[in-house]
Amino acid sequence: MKIIVAGQTRTADLGAAVRADAARRPVGPKPGTLPESISALRLRQMASEADYLAELLRLLRYRDNVDTLPFDIPRKTGLAGGAMARFRAVLWKLLRYQHDRISGRQNMINNLYSSALEFEHQQHQRELCELRDRLARLEARPPDRPEGPAP
Amino acid sequence: MTRPRLDQLLAGYADGDAISRQAVILRDLFRGWGHPADIFADPAHVSPTLRADCRPLADYAGASGDVALHHYGLASHAAEVFAACAARKILAYHNITPPEFFRGYDDAVVRQLADAQAQVAALARRVEAVWAVSNYDAADLAARGVTGVRAFPLIFTPAAMDLAPDPVLMSRLPAPLKTLLSVGRLAPNKRIEDVIQAFALYHYRINPFSRLIIVGSDRSCPRYCTMLKMLIGDLDVPNVCFEGFASPAGLVAYYKLADVFVSASAHEGYGLPLVEAMYHGVPVIARHAGGTSEALGQAGVLYEDLGAAELAELIHRVLDDQPLRADILASQQRRLRELAERPLEQELRALLANFLPAP
Numbered sequence: 001m002k003i004i005v006a007g008q009t010r011t012a013d014l015g016a017a018v019r020a021d022a023a024r025r026p027v028g029p030k031p032g033t034l035p036e037s038i039s040a041l042r043l044r045q046m047a048s049e050a051d052y053l054a055e056l057l058r059l060l061r062y063r064d065n066v067d068t069l070p071f072d073i074p075r076k077t078g079l080a081g082g083a084m085a086r087f088r089a090v091l092w093k094l095l096r097y098q099h100d101r102i103s104g105r106q107n108m109i110n111n112l113y114s115s116a117l118e119f120e121h122q123q124h125q126r127e128l129c130e131l132r133d134r135l136a137r138l139e140a141r142p143p144d145r146p147e148g149p150a151p
Numbered sequence: 152m153t154r155p156r157l158d159q160l161l162a163g164y165a166d167g168d169a170i171s172r173q174a175v176i177l178r179d180l181f182r183g184w185g186h187p188a189d190i191f192a193d194p195a196h197v198s199p200t201l202r203a204d205c206r207p208l209a210d211y212a213g214a215s216g217d218v219a220l221h222h223y224g225l226a227s228h229a230a231e232v233f234a235a236c237a238a239r240k241i242l243a244y245h246n247i248t249p250p251e252f253f254r255g256y257d258d259a260v261v262r263q264l265a266d267a268q269a270q271v272a273a274l275a276r277r278v279e280a281v282w283a284v285s286n287y288d289a290a291d292l293a294a295r296g297v298t299g300v301r302a303f304p305l306i307f308t309p310a311a312m313d314l315a316p317d318p319v320l321m322s323r324l325p326a327p328l329k330t331l332l333s334v335g336r337l338a339p340n341k342r343i344e345d346v347i348q349a350f351a352l353y354h355y356r357i358n359p360f361s362r363l364i365i366v367g368s369d370r371s372c373p374r375y376c377t378m379l380k381m382l383i384g385d386l387d388v389p390n391v392c393f394e395g396f397a398s399p400a401g402l403v404a405y406y407k408l409a410d411v412f413v414s415a416s417a418h419e420g421y422g423l424p425l426v427e428a429m430y431h432g433v434p435v436i437a438r439h440a441g442g443t444s445e446a447l448g449q450a451g452v453l454y455e456d457l458g459a460a461e462l463a464e465l466i467h468r469v470l471d472d473q474p475l476r477a478d479i480l481a482s483q484q485r486r487l488r489e490l491a492e493r494p495l496e497q498e499l500r501a502l503l504a505n506f507l508p509a510p
Contacts, residue, residue: 063384
């Protein structure tokens with residue numbers, strides 16, 4: 001770690017304080033974390049656009065459903081903050097049933113889109129393989145007539 | 152006595168692009184000195200709003216007495232026209248992003264950048280002068296065997312920033328939230344994912360009444376933007392606003408709204424947005440990489456090797472520790488004074504001394 005403030009190296013004091021604060025801060029359920037095997041950051045490690053697309057389709061499968069259960073209502077401090085948070089919680093309870101019906105339908109559509117993309121990708125891959133095989137066979141075939149100027 | 156033409160050749164000409172902005176400033180200066188001067192760019196890469204402000208590359212016919220200045224950051228048709236022309240040549244090097252950053256995101260850009268890396272040294276040997284926009288870039292060229300490179304840093308013009316902020320944006324983003332700002336095209340070398348991860352921790356562990364505004368075109372690497380949006384979903388972090396390309400007045404509005412400017416860019420030729428943020432009194436936190444330290448000078452905050460949680464805490468300190476914030480802002484004011492005192496015309500005349508007749 002190195003921190004420079006206004007041209008002065010402050011790693012020893014500010015850096016140490018920052019590190020201590022980071023270690024001391026209570027860890028909550030958020031921000032969300034996913035296993036490394038399905039993290040979006042895996043897309044940084046792809047070798048080509050083709051690899052990227054294949055990986056993106058795989059990762060999409062883990063994300064095409066919205067989960068509305070862990071819904072956070074931020075709360076400001078003080079009496080007004082508490083009252084506002086309670087008001088929002090009541091509103092959310094009232095709206096939740098309709099909201100879940102809509103999100104359920106949206107999830108279904110997302111799922112169908114993921115499937116359609118996968119099918120399209122598989123079909124393209126299959127067609128590409130067939131074309132490559134065909135090209136390889138054509139290139140391996142002996143020429144129909146000898147090369148060179150016509151007699 | 153006829154003054155020689157001083158033309159500039161660009162791969163593209165676009166609003167908000169640092170190279171284009173530099174070219175306009177130089178063209179206006181050259182014209183002010185009495186030289187005929189135009190910008191020539193590939194029409195396929197010119198913003199529709201700027202078509203009348205430049206000329207097509209095909210029209211360029213530099214004669215032996217003229218001077219051609221090519222801004223180079225990518226292998227392009229402009230470089231071919233430049234290499235083939237009869238004019239006296241100056242290469243202005245704007246850094247080539249290492250192709251590894253784009254691997255997996257854009258195969259064509261990887262090839263273009265690799266070609267540019269392979270060509271730049273050969274091109275530099277065929278010109279009379281080579282300028283680089285930072286000492287970092289000059290060192291990069293020296294490592295490729297190019298000698299005699301002279302640094303000519305990107306020009307910051309406060310006039311471009313002295314605009315009224317876009318009122319629509321100011322009214323659209325009025326909430327009293329702590330605002331983190333990132334400005335720059337969305338490309339993998341900018342490491343915007345690091346800013347997002349730090350913001351997620353800041354938002355959930357330190358201050359939920361906060362937002363991250365990301366300003367910059369998403370056209371240069373759409374697959375990278377897709378990764379960023381997926382990451383935001385994974386982190387389940389709200390208040391991350393992708394604002395896309397900003398007009399000059401829009402950019403001013405974002406700087407006015409910002410409480411801190413954060414750049415995690417891992418490769419930067421110079422970093423003009425850092426200077427713009429300083430101009431608007433926004434404290435700057437930037438990764439110490441490439442030319443960022445030259446843009447900041449002895450100002451702002453530079454960091455190396457910070458994890459996301461540590462960067463979140465550093466952001467918190469800069470936002471809430473008033474003496475620290477005051478120190479940073481004072482250092483930025485000093486840096487702006489240095490930049491304002493830069494003898495630009497004198498610098499440029501010295502660089503062009505061998506190309507222009509004595510006044």
